[in-house]
Amino acid sequence: MNLSWPILGALVALVVGLAIALWRGRREASRLRRALEAKSADLEHLQTSFSRFAPEEVVERIIAGGISTHAERKEVTALFADLVGFTALSESVEPLVLVRILNGYFERMSRAIADHRGHVSTFIGDGILALFGALQPNPWQGDDAVHAALAMRRELAAYNGELEQEGLPVLSIGVGLHRGVGVAGLVGSRELMQFAFVGRIVNLAARVQDLTRRYEVDILLTSAVQEQLDPRFELRELPATPVPGVAEPVAIFAAEGFQG
Amino acid sequence: MPAMQDIEWLDPLIEPRRSRELERFAKQRVGFVPPEIGCFAACPWIGRASIELAVARRVHIDHDLADLVALVVSQESSCRFCYATARLLLRILGMPEARIRTLERDLETAQLDARTRLALDFARRLSRSNPLPSHADKRPLLEAGYGEAAVKELAFVASENVFHNRVATLAAMPPQRGERLGRSWLLGLARPLMARRIRALRKKGQTEWLGDDLKTGPYTYLIVALDGLPGARILRGILDQAWASPQLSRRAKALIFAVIARGLGCPQSECEAFRLLEGEGLDNDEADEILAHLGARGLDPIEARILRYARETIWYQPALVQRQGRALREHLSPAQFFEVVGIASLANMLCRLAIVLDPP
Numbered sequence: 001m002n003l004s005w006p007i008l009g010a011l012v013a014l015v016v017g018l019a020i021a022l023w024r025g026r027r028e029a030s031r032l033r034r035a036l037e038a039k040s041a042d043l044e045h046l047q048t049s050f051s052r053f054a055p056e057e058v059v060e061r062i063i064a065g066g067i068s069t070h071a072e073r074k075e076v077t078a079l080f081a082d083l084v085g086f087t088a089l090s091e092s093v094e095p096l097v098l099v100r101i102l103n104g105y106f107e108r109m110s111r112a113i114a115d116h117r118g119h120v121s122t123f124i125g126d127g128i129l130a131l132f133g134a135l136q137p138n139p140w141q142g143d144d145a146v147h148a149a150l151a152m153r154r155e156l157a158a159y160n161g162e163l164e165q166e167g168l169p170v171l172s173i174g175v176g177l178h179r180g181v182g183v184a185g186l187v188g189s190r191e192l193m194q195f196a197f198v199g200r201i202v203n204l205a206a207r208v209q210d211l212t213r214r215y216e217v218d219i220l221l222t223s224a225v226q227e228q229l230d231p232r233f234e235l236r237e238l239p240a241t242p243v244p245g246v247a248e249p250v251a252i253f254a255a256e257g258f259q260g
Numbered sequence: 261m262p263a264m265q266d267i268e269w270l271d272p273l274i275e276p277r278r279s280r281e282l283e284r285f286a287k288q289r290v291g292f293v294p295p296e297i298g299c300f301a302a303c304p305w306i307g308r309a310s311i312e313l314a315v316a317r318r319v320h321i322d323h324d325l326a327d328l329v330a331l332v333v334s335q336e337s338s339c340r341f342c343y344a345t346a347r348l349l350l351r352i353l354g355m356p357e358a359r360i361r362t363l364e365r366d367l368e369t370a371q372l373d374a375r376t377r378l379a380l381d382f383a384r385r386l387s388r389s390n391p392l393p394s395h396a397d398k399r400p401l402l403e404a405g406y407g408e409a410a411v412k413e414l415a416f417v418a419s420e421n422v423f424h425n426r427v428a429t430l431a432a433m434p435p436q437r438g439e440r441l442g443r444s445w446l447l448g449l450a451r452p453l454m455a456r457r458i459r460a461l462r463k464k465g466q467t468e469w470l471g472d473d474l475k476t477g478p479y480t481y482l483i484v485a486l487d488g489l490p491g492a493r494i495l496r497g498i499l500d501q502a503w504a505s506p507q508l509s510r511r512a513k514a515l516i517f518a519v520i521a522r523g524l525g526c527p528q529s530e531c532e533a534f535r536l537l538e539g540e541g542l543d544n545d546e547a548d549e550i551l552a553h554l555g556a557r558g559l560d561p562i563e564a565r566i567l568r569y570a571r572e573t574i575w576y577q578p579a580l581v582q583r584q585g586r587a588l589r590e591h592l593s594p595a596q597f598f599e600v601v602g603i604a605s606l607a608n609m610l611c612r613l614a615i616v617l618d619p620p
Contacts, residue, residue: 037361117575136390136575139522143553230553260555 071185076133076197077145077177077225078205079118081109081152083126084172084213092169101163102126105171108155116148117141121197127206131197134184142179142228146255149175149219176209177221179228200245207243208252214241215254223251232259268579269340273589274431274598277301282308289315291457299433302595305501306427306602312497313420317465317490320410325379326417327353328363332380333387333421335364338578341428342421344438351442352454375404382411383418386612387425389524390575395619409467409488412616416491419612426573426605431598432582465490478503479532485616502606507599511540512563515550516570516600520607522551523574529611562591566600573604 083089083105090098109128110120117140118132130148133141152175160170182199208220215238226235234256240249276298283293289311300307318326327350334342350360363370372380378400385393401411427433441447467488474496475484483499486492503510518533537547550556554567569588572581589597 033358037365137523137525139525140554140571228552230555232553232555 071183071198073181074134074184074197075141075179075181076131076184076201077141077179078197078202079113079128079130079132079145079149079175079177080202080205080209081128081130081149081173081175082206082209084174086126089169089171097168101168101171104159104162105156108159109152109173112151112155113148116144116151118145118148122194129202129205134197142225143230143233145177145179146219146221146225146229146233147258149177149221149255150258153218173218174209174212175219176205176207176212177219177225178205178208179222179224180204203245204243204250207245208250211241211243211252215252217254219255220252221255223253226251226253230258233257234259264335264338264340264343267338267340269435270432270579270582270586272299272432272434273582273585274299274302274433275594279304279307286311290461295437296433299431300598303505303507303598303602305498305505306598306605308501309498309602309606310424310427312494313423313491315461316420316494317463318413318417319465319467319489320407320413321379321417323462324353325376325414328376328380329383329414329417330421330424331360331363332384333418334425336384336387337422337425337429339425339429340435340578341433341438342425344435344442348438348442348447349458351447352451352458354451354455375406378404379406379414382414383421386415386418386615387422389612392524392526392611393615395615398615412486413489413491415613415615416486416489416495419609420491422612423605423609426608427601429576429578430573430581430585430601430604432578432585468493470496478536479529479610481528481532482610482613482616485618486613498606502603505599507593507595508566508603509540511537511542512566513599513603514540514542515547515563515567516603517607517610518547518551519554519567519570520574520604521611523571524608524611526611526614528614528617529607565591569600570604570607573608 089101093101106123106128113120113128113130116132117136117138118130119135121129121131121134123129130145132138132145132148138144152173156171156173163170178201180199180201182197182201184195184197186193187196187198188194204222208222212218212220217238220238221229221235229235235253236256238252238254240251242249276296278298279301282297282300282304285308286293286297294311297307300310327346330342330346331350334346347360351357363372370377382393382397382401385397398411401414402408406414428435468490470483470487470492474493475487477483477496478499479495483492483496486495503513514533514536518530518537521527521529521533534544534547538544542550546556546558550559550567554571555564559567565588569584572584585597585601588600592600
């Protein structure tokens with residue numbers, strides 16, 4: 001009898017101890033599960049957001065194995081848009097007003113691009129580089145890019161109406177388009193990386209965009225785009241023009257509209 | 261992968277109405293009438309196809325894996341309706357909520373065996389098709405011990421889920437009922453009975469060889485490649501019904517097949533669509549001109565709208581494609597619109613099935 005009380009006491013203490021340990025363990029497991037779910041939700045949001053800037057495969061490769069310099073050849077259509085007279089504009093309005101004007105401009109232009117299956121690769125100062133066919137294969141990329149450029153023209157006209165009503169200066173743009181093969185992948189340094197498309201086509205789209213001032217038009221495209229374009233686009237052929245870095249003069253066309 | 265609760269989803273684009281014929285069909289095949297059956301009344305072949313595919317027998321892979329494929333593909337396709345259904349099914353069959361959440365979060369950490377993980381990864385790639393998987397993508401499965409026939413069946417299961425996902429997303433079928441039921445305490449009570457009923461339906465299938473009479477009609481090359489699987493006969497039936505349905509012209513249907521094949525980069529499906537178009541009096545040059553820009557001067561304005569919409573069913577965001585569907589619906593009868601949805605869904609499935617063909 002004398003011996004069994006201590007044993008019983010020890011057993012009760014053991015059971016209570018185990019129950020407490022179990023309860024703590026479950027509480028800890030539950031806390032960790034909640035934390036994991038929260039982190040997982042964050043990761044999902046991050047992944048979804050990141051998918052707007054890089055193909056899903058690239059995002060998944062980064063998540064699974066970290067940053068890799070894997071790149072692949074792709075045919076894309078590059079659209080380069082720039083504000084005409086931006087320097088003069090930036091000197092004529094307050095910086096805060098300028099930022100507001102620019103944000104409204106970028107917002108509308110980005111929407112026009114996204115509505116036509118393009119994605120904005122980067123903003124360079126007041127310039128926009130958009131790519132068609134870089135995130136997903138797109139056999140209709142040329143048509144999409146020119147439709148996007150025409151939509152940008154319409155969006156800008158509407159935006160200028162709003163700016164005029166506020167007594168602010170109106171904007172005008174030049175858009176250059178070129179199509180070709182380049183390399184898509186992650187480019188940058190350890191501190192800053194981005195999914196980018198590297199190739200001569202981006203430079204040529206930017207150079208062609210420069211020519212919009214010279215010919216006083218807003219949308220210019222090269223023959224590489226024109227050759228595969230829907231014949232219902234209304235184009236005006238301009239003289240082949242030399243551009244820096246290209247041996248032969250470049251055949252260019254002004255986009256005027258679409259007979260749809 | 262998108263968080264499903266964040267996915268914008270519009271009101272249904274199809275008005276449900278009673279169809280006794282479909283109800284009888286469902287009762288005969290699954291033993292009960294699914295609540296959504298009325299959505300299919302406008303174009304019954306789509307309803308029959310959905311039921312036939314859902315109860316298809318498996319020969320080489322088990323139903324548990326097929327259920328996981330359904331979950332993964334619906335998540336990949338951002339289909340809230342199918343996702344809620346796949347989740348509900350797993351819950352009914354006894355999978356704990358915590359386990360489902362783990363699977364949703366990350367297959368890598370979901371404590372799956374290597375073979376299952378490989379199979380699910382393959383299904384996900386196939387459903388995404390950016391780009392279409394090649395024969396090289398089958399190699400890890402073959403090396404892991406799956407036979408050729410099992411890989412074909414796995415591809416069939418993933419592709420049939422692409423069909424379900426497209427139909428449900430394009431028609432904006434309401435996911436709320438499935439989502440609500442998954443959270444309901446009633447599920448706990450009814451679960452054992454429902455699980456028993458579902459398991460009873462899921463008998464293991466046997467290899468079935470097709471007779472020559474079934475080796476004819478649209479996409480026969482795929483049917484022949486699937487020969488041996490019960491799915492081959494089902495797909496033959498679906499294709500024949502879709503092709504015979506009177507809501508859209510055969511030319512419009514073949515053009516939808518062609519647009520989706522070109523968008524996904526599937527030469528076999530595009531070639532077959534061209535063959536079908538030729539049978540409808542459109543030669544290859546004319547078809548190519550239409551496809552090059554999704555419009556040619558000879559194209560009917562309604563056909564042009566349908567083709568532009570068909571293209572959007574390849575890479576889509578649910579709410580965006582549902583808005584586009586709403587706009588298209590204004591120009592078509594409900595039955596015609598739903599048939600566009602059905603044909604586009606079928607075309608998306610067929611391109612993915614190209615993986616079952618022998619390497620060129």
